[in-house]
Amino acid sequence: xxxxxxxxxxxxxxxxxxxxxxxxxxxxxxxxxxxxxxxxxxxxxxxxxxxxxxxxxxxxxxxxxxxxxxxxxxxxxxxxxxxxxxxxxxxxxxxxxxxxxxxxxxxxxxxxxxxxxxxxxxxxxxxxxxxxxxxxxxxxxxxxxxxxxxxxxxxxxxxxxxxxxxxxxxxxxxxxxxx
Numbered sequence: 001x002x003x004x005x006x007x008x009x010x011x012x013x014x015x016x017x018x019x020x021x022x023x024x025x026x027x028x029x030x031x032x033x034x035x036x037x038x039x040x041x042x043x044x045x046x047x048x049x050x051x052x053x054x055x056x057x058x059x060x061x062x063x064x065x066x067x068x069x070x071x072x073x074x075x076x077x078x079x080x081x082x083x084x085x086x087x088x089x090x091x092x093x094x095x096x097x098x099x100x101x102x103x104x105x106x107x108x109x110x111x112x113x114x115x116x117x118x119x120x121x122x123x124x125x126x127x128x129x130x131x132x133x134x135x136x137x138x139x140x141x142x143x144x145x146x147x148x149x150x151x152x153x154x155x156x157x158x159x160x161x162x163x164x165x166x167x168x169x170x171x172x173x174x175x176x177x178x179x
Contacts, residue, residue, distance in 0.1 A: 085163050091163065103128045
């Protein structure tokens with residue numbers, strides 16, 4: 001991505017955090033103070049009781065900027081572990097729910113063909129709309145969204161990226177607050 005002649009690269013960072021009120025606010029405030037724009041944020045339970053995993057996608061100009069952000073994250077007391085997955089071999093997915101206009105059977109048929117082509121799902125049918133569930137890489141979701149624009153998108157709800165390393169490598173296998 002390029003803005004005003006500056007090239008930015010998307011970086012995926014995960015943080016294992018204590019499941020306590022205010023943690024998300026402290027983490028988001030740290031990014032704000034550092035001038036980072038969080039392109040996406042997903043938070044959910046982890047495999048460890050009382051710990052949640054946050055997955056951030058941030059746009060950064062260089063590796064030093066990302067290193068600085070991860071160091072600052074590690075200073076937050078409730079943060080147990082921070083991992084920059086940008087250089088790792090990962091599986092990354094997003095989820096999107098898209099409500100589109102489907103006023104008649106001919107249009108519904110066209111939408112169903114696109115949905116099947118992308119291995120998405122129709123999860124709700126109303127008299128004049130369909131809700132489509134799309135799971136996959138960001139580019140897949142972007143492509144199906146561009147195709148759905150022609151039908152009339154009424155609403156989009158998108159989760160942002162979640163990611164995990166491939167193979168046996170685990171975010172918890174190294175010492176807390178390291179790499």
